[in-house]
Amino acid sequence: MSEAADACATPGEPTSDLAEHVADPAAASAALDSLAQGSSGTPALRPDRELIVRFRGVGKAFRLYDQKPFLLRNLLRRIVGGRSKPKEFWPLRDITFDIARRETVGVIGQNGSGKSTLLRLMAGAAYPTTGHIAVRGRVAPLLALGAGFQPDMSGRECVQVNGTALGLSPEEIESRMDAIVSFAELAGFIDAPVRYYSSGMLARLGFAVAVHTSPDLLLIDEVLAVGDHSFQQKCIARIHEIQQAGTTILFVSHDAHAVQTLCNRVLWLRDGSLHRDGPPGPIIQEYLQATH
Amino acid sequence: MPDTLPHQLARQHSVPLPSLWVHRTPRSTFYARLDADSPTDYSHRETLIETLRRGLRSALSGAADGQGAGWFHVLAVLVRTDFRARYRGQALGIVWSVLYPLVMMSIMSFIFTHVFQSTDRNFPIFLLIGLICWQWITNSTTAATSVIVSHADIIKRTIFPRHLLPMAIVFSYGINFCIEAMTLLLFIPIFPHAFTLSPALLLVPVFLFVLALLLTGIALITSGLNVIYRDVAYLVNTGLLILYWLTPVLYNDDRIPYPYRLVIQANPFSGLIVALRRAIMEGHVPSHLGWAGILLPTLVIFVVGWLVFRSYERMVLDYV
Numbered sequence: 001m002s003e004a005a006d007a008c009a010t011p012g013e014p015t016s017d018l019a020e021h022v023a024d025p026a027a028a029s030a031a032l033d034s035l036a037q038g039s040s041g042t043p044a045l046r047p048d049r050e051l052i053v054r055f056r057g058v059g060k061a062f063r064l065y066d067q068k069p070f071l072l073r074n075l076l077r078r079i080v081g082g083r084s085k086p087k088e089f090w091p092l093r094d095i096t097f098d099i100a101r102r103e104t105v106g107v108i109g110q111n112g113s114g115k116s117t118l119l120r121l122m123a124g125a126a127y128p129t130t131g132h133i134a135v136r137g138r139v140a141p142l143l144a145l146g147a148g149f150q151p152d153m154s155g156r157e158c159v160q161v162n163g164t165a166l167g168l169s170p171e172e173i174e175s176r177m178d179a180i181v182s183f184a185e186l187a188g189f190i191d192a193p194v195r196y197y198s199s200g201m202l203a204r205l206g207f208a209v210a211v212h213t214s215p216d217l218l219l220i221d222e223v224l225a226v227g228d229h230s231f232q233q234k235c236i237a238r239i240h241e242i243q244q245a246g247t248t249i250l251f252v253s254h255d256a257h258a259v260q261t262l263c264n265r266v267l268w269l270r271d272g273s274l275h276r277d278g279p280p281g282p283i284i285q286e287y288l289q290a291t292h
Numbered sequence: 293m294p295d296t297l298p299h300q301l302a303r304q305h306s307v308p309l310p311s312l313w314v315h316r317t318p319r320s321t322f323y324a325r326l327d328a329d330s331p332t333d334y335s336h337r338e339t340l341i342e343t344l345r346r347g348l349r350s351a352l353s354g355a356a357d358g359q360g361a362g363w364f365h366v367l368a369v370l371v372r373t374d375f376r377a378r379y380r381g382q383a384l385g386i387v388w389s390v391l392y393p394l395v396m397m398s399i400m401s402f403i404f405t406h407v408f409q410s411t412d413r414n415f416p417i418f419l420l421i422g423l424i425c426w427q428w429i430t431n432s433t434t435a436a437t438s439v440i441v442s443h444a445d446i447i448k449r450t451i452f453p454r455h456l457l458p459m460a461i462v463f464s465y466g467i468n469f470c471i472e473a474m475t476l477l478l479f480i481p482i483f484p485h486a487f488t489l490s491p492a493l494l495l496v497p498v499f500l501f502v503l504a505l506l507l508t509g510i511a512l513i514t515s516g517l518n519v520i521y522r523d524v525a526y527l528v529n530t531g532l533l534i535l536y537w538l539t540p541v542l543y544n545d546d547r548i549p550y551p552y553r554l555v556i557q558a559n560p561f562s563g564l565i566v567a568l569r570r571a572i573m574e575g576h577v578p579s580h581l582g583w584a585g586i587l588l589p590t591l592v593i594f595v596v597g598w599l600v601f602r603s604y605e606r607m608v609l610d611y612v
Contacts, residue, residue, distance in 0.1 A: 092492045127606045129318055134326055136313040143449040151379045164369045165450035216309060
């Protein structure tokens, strides 16, 4: 108990990675656990690596209704009709993996295989129906670009709102504003209302904010399809830089080539379960063969 | 690239990750170190006291677990955005919100003095205080009820503390209230006997804070429920209409005969508006019973709102 209180009282206390590791034998044991499960396709995690995400038997169910489950009609039906439980749809079932710090993990799978649900669960924008998720550090979810943009706001205000929602402090937003504007190539337009922006300008602004947050864990959901070719190259280059700086990245994409070049580990989701987990080369090859 | 500043792009390797993890399970969300493989085995989950301490500490400085900016800052940005968005593209802007209670006051004063032959000379001030309070109550409750539905994209795609959205609505209409309250100052030379300079005026900010707390509690309840049952918005409108007549805005509750007066006093808004009005106009400080009648329902509603919102939050995310 006192240990928890101490941890609570001095959360930002600087400790070296090594000290952190020694002080946290649980991380080591968890890593050893996944070492033991190596046979099921889980890559051998070196026990000296710091964990940042842990999924244990995670499943997510959505109930299928014609309408919302709570409406009077449905409630009455349930009480009077005594019908069986509504059908459930499980986009994810029994997912177990660990992600260590500084890994770049690609998530591949066909449409409807549960990739986006996995990211939403990791971000905390959805809660699991079964299992246990543990995440630490600052998470920046790029689930969709430009959340919180409103047509009447100026570009600058959008950056402030969006940056805040992504977890930046006011000082951080202020100090990054120029870099964001020049990255988005919107220098002359930043104080105009975003209703006058083209869709490409909006997407660039959203992406620029997202890549200028400094998260511990960056979640990217198929957002690279914005802008022209040169802007896409710029985005990829920026993600490389973020990766070099030591940020853990989870990258969902249909683009096998991008996954291959960026990631050092791949999760292949198939029909809501974790089909393969390991280094990108062989898995992507197998994936391409299976899907074509 | 000239704008490349790698030290800004990502936290340095040397920055340790927080030792507290966010744990999400089907039943609960809690903060703890990662010391077991099953959520039931955690020996030191955060206690309620620790949660409160973490919440307070993270208000200004950014969350202790490294998740996001301080919630106070997030709240401020949301309040500012909502407030600015309300008056964008309008020539008169905030003047509208001042004009409405003034027009209402003029009409009501005319009707009550000339039609109903009221003799109270300070009646316009009496009305104005009640009307601007009621405008805060009704506007913020109506707007907050639909705020989660109308901000579905930001709710589903980012992870900032979601209970701040209804709170922000209450506070941004609070700014309106303060601006409207400034018009009271203009009436001091016109109705000098309607105001009493006394220490009771110091209580006015306290009453307003309590009112904000009460409104936040109600907003937390209605905004969460509105996602699940869209009927709530209509229910709130009807409820506000009933409450308007059960609150002594247009009349003085002294005039109401006793058994009915209890109905009016059971309404937490009544106690607040009456106390506020009497503090400004008569320099009257509420009795112990009066304080209890204001504070107890407020606390109960706030805590219930908090719990309701927390328990609905998971469902809200799936159905918004």
